[in-house]
Amino acid sequence: GDSVTQMEGPVTLSEEAFLTINCTYTATGYPSLFWYVQYPGEGLQLLLKATKADDKGSNKGFEATYRKETTSFHLEKGSVQVSDSAVYFCALSAGAGNMLTFGGGTRLMVKP
Amino acid sequence: KAGVTQTPRYLIKTRGQQVTLSCSPISGHRSVSWYQQTPGQGLQFLFEYFSETQRNKGNFPGRFSGRQFSNSRSEMNVSTLELGDSALYLCASSLGRGLAVSAHTDTQYFGPGTRLTVL
Numbered sequence: 001g002d003s004v005t006q007m008e009g010p011v012t013l014s015e016e017a018f019l020t021i022n023c024t025y026t027a028t029g030y031p032s033l034f035w036y037v038q039y040p041g042e043g044l045q046l047l048l049k050a051t052k053a054d055d056k057g058s059n060k061g062f063e064a065t066y067r068k069e070t071t072s073f074h075l076e077k078g079s080v081q082v083s084d085s086a087v088y089f090c091a092l093s094a095g096a097g098n099m100l101t102f103g104g105g106t107r108l109m110v111k112p
Numbered sequence: 113k114a115g116v117t118q119t120p121r122y123l124i125k126t127r128g129q130q131v132t133l134s135c136s137p138i139s140g141h142r143s144v145s146w147y148q149q150t151p152g153q154g155l156q157f158l159f160e161y162f163s164e165t166q167r168n169k170g171n172f173p174g175r176f177s178g179r180q181f182s183n184s185r186s187e188m189n190v191s192t193l194e195l196g197d198s199a200l201y202l203c204a205s206s207l208g209r210g211l212a213v214s215a216h217t218d219t220q221y222f223g224p225g226t227r228l229t230v231l
Contacts, residue, residue, distance in 0.1 A: 099170075
């Protein structure tokens with residue numbers, strides 16, 4: 001079946017550091033790929049998405065490129081802020097209908 | 113547009129009871145999906161409804177059920193509650209497409225969740 005693997009956290013960075021959170025997937029066909037972010041006590045917010053190979057999703061300084069050859073969708077940000085502290089989830093949707101398969105989540109902590 | 117709303121936000125039940133959670137999707141969205149989030153199992157898909165029909169179902173026991181109304185609002189029901197059902201239940205809505213094979217490109221927008229505690 002479909003699966004998503006992302007690096008375990010927590011990831012602790014200083015403000016303005018470079019961020020990478022790795023995400024790899026296994027899926028049949030051509031899935032769509034997503035990054036969601038969850039702040040404490042809240043639901044999930046879409047951060048970015050890509051629906052086909054070589055697409056780059058970007059939002060609020062975050063970027064991720066759909067790499068079919070390596071089945072990866074790594075999240076990057078050039079300069080993190082304290083306000084980026086949250087849990088980040090990589091997810092895929094494949095097949096018929098809407099059904100997201102999530103990775104385990106990566107907690108990011110940014111120190112001032 | 114108003115976002116996805118879920119009621120109630122918090123719920124405390126005892127083992128053996130049943131519970132109904134409600135979800136109102138973004139106006140115009142026809143697909144509603146439900147997810148369970150726990151520290152141990154992470155985020156797991158429960159089911160998806162589109163045009164009042166269940167279109168996908170996750171690997172959960174029959175105690176978990178749902179339905180969708182003609183206005184796209186959805187409810188999920190858990191009967192005979194167990195301690196392990198304590199979780200954050202998240203609802204997500206998306207535009208929904210007539211062709212299911214295209215639907216995987218849709219973005220799902222999540223509500224704030226219902227925190228269920230089973231004692």
